[in-house]
Ligand SMILES: NC(=O)C1=CN([C@@H]2O[C@H](COP(=O)(O)OP(=O)(O)OC[C@H]3O[C@@H](n4cnc5c(N)ncnc54)[C@H](OP(=O)(O)O)[C@@H]3O)[C@@H](O)[C@H]2O)C=CC1
C-alpha cells in the first residue's frame with residue numbers, strides 16, 4: 439500500500455530576530471509537519487510573505503506594525519497567528535470587518551501562548567465572581583515596551599465579563615487621595631499593577647479577596663520556551679477556525 443504523505447504547512451515568521459520570533463523560528467524548524475518558508479524582520483518588505491507562498495504567518499513584532507502585517511496576510515489569503523500586543527477594540531473591529539470579506543481566512547490573536555497562563559486567567563475569571571475584591575499584578579522583563587501587558591488586559595476583560603454577568607459590585611476601594619499611579623490602571627473596573635524588573639520574563643498574579651481569605655492565581659513563564667507549544671497549537675489549528683479568535687482558549691476545551 440502506498441502511504442499518502444501530506445505536504446508540510448508553510449509558515450512565515452515576522453519579527454524573526456526578536457526574543458519571541460527567534461524561539462518561534464526554532465520551534466517551526468523542529469516540527470516535521472511544518473516548513474519555515476520566511477523569517478522576516480523590520481527591514482524586510484511584506485511582499486516577501488506573498489512570494490514565500492506561506493500558508494500561515496506568525497506575527498511576533500511590535501504594536502505599531504502588527505495591524506498592517508495581519509491586514510497584509512489576510513488580504514493575500516494567509517492565515518495569521520498573532521502574539522503581538524496592541525490589539526485594542528478599534529483594531530479588533532477593523533480586523534473583523536476585513537475578515538468578513540475573507541470568510542475562509544482564520545486569525546488567532548493570542549495575548550499569551552503559555553498554556554498555564556491561559557488556564558490561570560480562565561480559572562481566575564471564573565472564580566472572581568465569588569470574591570468582593572480583585573486586582574492583577576503583572577511582572578515582566580524591563581525591555582517590555584507596553585504596559586500593562588496584553589495578558590493582564592485580557593485577564594481583566596475576562597474577569598469584568600464574569601462579574602458583570604453575575605451582577606457583582608465593583609471591588610471596594612476607599613482611596614480618596616493618592617500619588618498618580620499608586621492604584622495602578624483601571625481596565626474595565628479591574629486595577630492592574632505593572633512591575634518591570636531585571637531577571638523576570640513574564641509573570642502574573644490575580645488576587646481575589648473576600649472576608650478573611652485570599653485566593654491567588656499565579657503563573658510564571660521562566661523561559662520563552664513556555665510559549666512555543668501554544669504557538670504551534672495556534673499554527674496547527676488556525677486554518678480550521680475561520681474568522682477571528684481572541685485567546686488560545688478558543689482552541690482548547692477547558693470545560694468552563
Ligand atoms: N502572546 C505571547 O505569548 C507573547 C507575546 N509577546 C509579545 O510579542 C511581541 C514581541 O515580543 P518580543 O519578542 O519580546 O519583542 P522583541 O522586541 O524582542 O522583538 C520584536 C521584533 O520585531 C521586529 N520588528 C519591528 N517592526 C517590525 C516590522 N514592521 N516587521 C517585522 N518585524 C518587525 C523587531 O526588529 P528590530 O529588532 O529591528 O526592532 C524585533 O526583532 C510583543 O508585543 C510582546 O508583548 C511576547 C511574549 C509572549
Ligand SMILES: O=C(O)C1=N[C@H](C(=O)O)C[C@H](O)C1
Nearest residue numbers: 523549550582587588589640
Ligand atoms: O512582552 C512580553 O514579554 C510578553 N508579552 C505578552 C503580554 O504583553 O502579555 C505575553 C507575555 O506576558 C510576555
